[in-house]
Amino acid sequence: MRTIVTTSHKPDPRSVAIAGWAAEVLNTEFVDRSRMSLDDLKIKCNTDNIMVVANGDIKLYSSRGEYFFHPSMSVPRIKAIRQGKSDHMVAAMALQPGDSVLDCTLGLGSDAIVASFIAGPEGQVTGIEAVPEIALIVKHGMANFRTESQPLKSAMVRIQVECALYEQYLAGLPDQAFDIVYFDPMFRHPRMKSSSMEPLRGIVKDDPLSPDAVREAIRVAGKRVVMKENSFSKEFARLGFNSIVGGRYSPVAFGVIEKRGQDYE
Ligand SMILES: C[S@@+](CC[C@H](N)C(=O)[O-])C[C@H]1O[C@@H](n2cnc3c(N)ncnc32)[C@H](O)[C@@H]1O
Structure with missing residues (x-):
């Protein structure tokens, strides 16, 4: 279903400019809101998906709810890391300051923000997202x-967001272009209703990861390929992730394919 773009009823000039930019990026209509309610706009434009720009922020309204960018779980995770606690994703990546990370499934960006915090200014995190609406909202x-936390702010602004299919993006990269290639595909068996993903359920791309994509990721990774899934998912074995990192009682785990010292020719 197509997404249209509009603003609040009395938008400031910056919001109008952002809405125009969003409509151009999404190659869709910018609809003058006038005094119309969102329900009236949905009927008039025959769509459930409306992107609204208000006070410079972007919100997506779908039939399943509303989504706007928030660093969500990256905030307590970064706080815990700064207190010296471990993070399973960071451990699975064996992530070090200065590393480069290709996050093939950027989604809402929480994992990428944590990776960027650890990789630091000497490192580089690039996030790939197939769905233009999600890539646009997360990039913006x-x-x-707005946050008082400088480490969080710096981690976010350093991330390079690309709207693309990871299959195509990987194919265009040279061997060992990134230290770590990361996948967090939509779980084959969703664990529970995730409140932050719920408004995006009808929009996200939820195809399974393919063995071909994993092969390409191994070629592009200098150090490791990592995949997140349910702890007992058969996806790990199907795709060749033989080493698993995760807490004993954690519902999610991280499969690791270590590149160094192994022959993947
Ligand atoms: C489970 S979410 C990732 C959540 C993310 N790790 C986070 O911390 O918010 C998976 C995301 O990958 C995207 N995706 C799925 N297949 C893709 C593909 N082939 N190329 C690029 N993005 C893809 C989906 O649209 C979805 O937004």
Whole structure:
């Protein structure tokens, strides 16, 4: 279903400019809101998906709810890391300051923000997202999110967001272009209703990861390929992730394919 773009009833000039930019990026209509309610706009434009720009922020309204950018779980995770606690994703990546990470499934960006925090200014995190609406909101959100936390802000603004299919993006990269290639595909058996993903359920791309994509990721990774899934998922074995990192009682785990010292020719 197509997404249209509009503003609040009395938008400031910056919001109008952002809405125009969003409509151009999404190659869709910018609809003058006038005094119309969102329900009236949905009927008039025959769509459930409306992107609204208000006070410089972007919100997506779908039939399943509303989504706007928030760093969500990255905030307590970064706080815990700064207190010296471990993070399973960071451990699975064996992530070090200065590393480069290709996050093939950027989604709402939480994992990428944590990776960027650890990789630091000497490192580089690039996030790939197939769905243009999500890529746009997350890109705008990371660049403009208002926070007092400088480490969080710096981690977000350093992330390079690309709207693309990871299959195509990987194919265009040279061997060992990134230290770590990361996948967090939509779980084959969703664990529970995730409140932050719920408004996006009808929009996200939820195809399974393919063995071909994993092969390409191994070629592009200098150090490791990592995949997140349910702890007992058969996806790990199907795709060749033989080493698993995760807490004993954690519902999610991280499969690791270590590149160094192994022959993947
Ligand atoms: C479970 S979410 C990732 C959540 C993310 N790790 C986070 O911290 O918010 C998976 C995301 O990958 C995207 N995706 C799925 N297949 C893709 C593909 N082939 N190329 C690029 N993005 C893809 C989906 O649209 C979805 O937004």
